[in-house]
Amino acid sequence: MAQVFISHASVDFAIAERLSAWLRAAGHRTFLDHDLESGLGVGDIWARRLFEELYEADALVAVVTDAFGQSPWCAAEVGIALANRLRLLPVRVDTHVDHRLISNEIQWTDLDGDGESARAALLEALRRLDGVDSGPWSADLTVYPGLAAFTAGQARIFFGRAAESRQLAERVRAQAGPRTDELVLVIGPSGCGKSSLVRAGLAPHLAADPQWLVLPPLVPAAREKATALSSLASLLAVEGRRGLAWRTDALVDALDDPGEITRLLEVLLDAAGARRLLLIVDQAEELLVETSEEQQILFASVLREAVRGPARVVATARSEFVHPLMSLASRTRLPVDTFSVRPLSPQTLPLIVTGPARHAGIEVDDELVARLVADTGSGDALPLLAFVLGELAAGVPRGGALSAQHYERLGGVRGALVQQANRALSDAAREGGRTRREVLDSLLQLITIDDHGQFTRRRVPLDDLPPLIRADLRFFVNRRLLTIHRPASDPPGGEARSGGEAGEDGRPGRGDDGGSAIGAGPGRGLQTGTTGWRARGILGRRRAPGAGAAQPTGDAADTGQVIAIAHEQIVTAWPPLADVIQASTARLRLGAQALDAAGHWAQEGHPASHLWDADRARRAEHTLGGRATFPNSPGCSWPRAGGAGGFNGDGSPSFSPRHSSRRA
Numbered sequence: 001m002a003q004v005f006i007s008h009a010s011v012d013f014a015i016a017e018r019l020s021a022w023l024r025a026a027g028h029r030t031f032l033d034h035d036l037e038s039g040l041g042v043g044d045i046w047a048r049r050l051f052e053e054l055y056e057a058d059a060l061v062a063v064v065t066d067a068f069g070q071s072p073w074c075a076a077e078v079g080i081a082l083a084n085r086l087r088l089l090p091v092r093v094d095t096h097v098d099h100r101l102i103s104n105e106i107q108w109t110d111l112d113g114d115g116e117s118a119r120a121a122l123l124e125a126l127r128r129l130d131g132v133d134s135g136p137w138s139a140d141l142t143v144y145p146g147l148a149a150f151t152a153g154q155a156r157i158f159f160g161r162a163a164e165s166r167q168l169a170e171r172v173r174a175q176a177g178p179r180t181d182e183l184v185l186v187i188g189p190s191g192c193g194k195s196s197l198v199r200a201g202l203a204p205h206l207a208a209d210p211q212w213l214v215l216p217p218l219v220p221a222a223r224e225k226a227t228a229l230s231s232l233a234s235l236l237a238v239e240g241r242r243g244l245a246w247r248t249d250a251l252v253d254a255l256d257d258p259g260e261i262t263r264l265l266e267v268l269l270d271a272a273g274a275r276r277l278l279l280i281v282d283q284a285e286e287l288l289v290e291t292s293e294e295q296q297i298l299f300a301s302v303l304r305e306a307v308r309g310p311a312r313v314v315a316t317a318r319s320e321f322v323h324p325l326m327s328l329a330s331r332t333r334l335p336v337d338t339f340s341v342r343p344l345s346p347q348t349l350p351l352i353v354t355g356p357a358r359h360a361g362i363e364v365d366d367e368l369v370a371r372l373v374a375d376t377g378s379g380d381a382l383p384l385l386a387f388v389l390g391e392l393a394a395g396v397p398r399g400g401a402l403s404a405q406h407y408e409r410l411g412g413v414r415g416a417l418v419q420q421a422n423r424a425l426s427d428a429a430r431e432g433g434r435t436r437r438e439v440l441d442s443l444l445q446l447i448t449i450d451d452h453g454q455f456t457r458r459r460v461p462l463d464d465l466p467p468l469i470r471a472d473l474r475f476f477v478n479r480r481l482l483t484i485h486r487p488a489s490d491p492p493g494g495e496a497r498s499g500g501e502a503g504e505d506g507r508p509g510r511g512d513d514g515g516s517a518i519g520a521g522p523g524r525g526l527q528t529g530t531t532g533w534r535a536r537g538i539l540g541r542r543r544a545p546g547a548g549a550a551q552p553t554g555d556a557a558d559t560g561q562v563i564a565i566a567h568e569q570i571v572t573a574w575p576p577l578a579d580v581i582q583a584s585t586a587r588l589r590l591g592a593q594a595l596d597a598a599g600h601w602a603q604e605g606h607p608a609s610h611l612w613d614a615d616r617a618r619r620a621e622h623t624l625g626g627r628a629t630f631p632n633s634p635g636c637s638w639p640r641a642g643g644a645g646g647f648n649g650d651g652s653p654s655f656s657p658r659h660s661s662r663r664a
């Protein structure tokens, strides 16, 4: 239940108490600023307590009267509430009063008659505030959600994305203009915070507007045996239960005709007294896996009808799934507008540590913040920072502090990383039927050695990796240890707008594995538990029992994507990989030399003078062991002499004599 701060002028105390009684009767906790004044002198203590109470609150109910408008204290309380993104719930008592809280931007209510409508409006607003999928957030709960995405109920501890939240809200609202039929697809690299942005940034923005009804997020593969459509039906049934007595099975039947969604949404809106509806489809890529093509098309068609009707649909997906999703949209004539999310900038990282701590009344000293930020390095490693913060704050009470000693004990961001990496390795070996060494060898593809002998990560185009290796790496992507980017083509946060008609061929990006971007591998289900991210099927096609290695699949969806290690420390800090790297120094060095030479050779226009002699090339081929363990670099060819002409002109290396002679 929510913690509600009731702001009122002293003369309106009786009214405030009445509102407080309503809320308490419904199970909410309330705080009246009058409580502070009794027994406390106005001054530092008062101000501090006030601050604390406001930070702890989920919402501020303002008793708007003439006296309220004239009170500097009330103005200060509203100012703090706005700064902390508390939900504002003004109750207008004097109907003539002119106050900035009584505006179209904010959901306010009149206290008239017996007060019943004001009471109902307040309780409904608080019910929505609790975040339907997350349960209520209160100061008793953890301050940092760990690896899980933020939820609507955690909006008050969600920092660092204010600008994007606003931009996205504007984009969604703007669609309420002439072009009303686009689905907004929020895209970005894995783990950059897409789900959090939509759930804790966008949703509360719109929920604060009385014209909008915001449904809880729908995750296509959230439940076993549920289709995206049946998940949508049960979500509507929950919303429709109050007063409409909807049943899930009946709704599933009804949605067999996609046009029915419009009617259903209109009934919902009518019942809620709202005009527009926000439907969030989180992890939309899950729609592409273990879902028959027929079901995919039906679901996309329902979304198309929904956006043609009163709904705005906002979906999130990792960048690498954009192509097959666009293709599905194109086939179902569902227009799509993309919104790109970039990783958080390093300058924002301190805020995401201190903001929630301050809100929860937990101390965190500057030195620890600086260490956390430095150890994290970049926004790419955000989930690791989030993970370690969750561990650090677990069990810390209000008034407590995040401790540097605890951070040491956890092994810092690095310790969290090691734990995650160990789990990913075990999953990949167990679920993929691979040896640990094979999995580690797959990771070696993402590492190189520089001129100073330093091992460092390198970005590799997904297209250059064989399916088995990509399948191994997917486990690390899901644990957020690797990230996949579309280099240079993701425009800055929130500014991308692409027409909805992408995917010219009108077909899914893949064949029978339904569009999984890099997972042609033998993976099975993977539950990362705390993340709520289900990779069941994201890895693509399952290997039949007893079958050998996974078969390669088409790579259309991967085009332009690069994969890289999210955190440089994984190269040195994770013992299993560090050992394999050490043991592979010669191979990595040779690989780096070969790539370097190939790059120069290509740059110079492929002169024969840059070619390696046959002996050297043969020795290198032998050491590197062929393409399966050493992918090519884009635009580079292997500079070897031999055969007729002696080198490939197609951008792929010819490590094996068989290849080179065939190509020659």
Ligand SMILES: Nc1ncnc2c1ncn2[C@@H]1O[C@H](COP(=O)(O)OP(=O)(O)OP(=O)(O)O)[C@@H](O)[C@H]1O
Binding pocket: 145, 146, 147, 148, 149, 150, 158, 159, 160, 161, 188, 189, 190, 191, 192, 193, 194, 195, 196, 197, 283, 316, 318, 352, 382, 383, 386, 387, 533
């Ligand atoms: N603004 C933020 N402040 C602090 N932590 C954040 C923020 N945004 C996201 N996180 C954390 O980063 C991690 C990834 O967030 P989220 O799940 O929202 O990303 P995503 O892009 O949806 O990931 P995926 O690609 O797996 O769907 C989570 O641990 C989440 O708690």
Ligand SMILES: [Mg+2]
Binding pocket: 149, 194, 195, 196, 283, 316
């Ligand atoms: Mg997500």
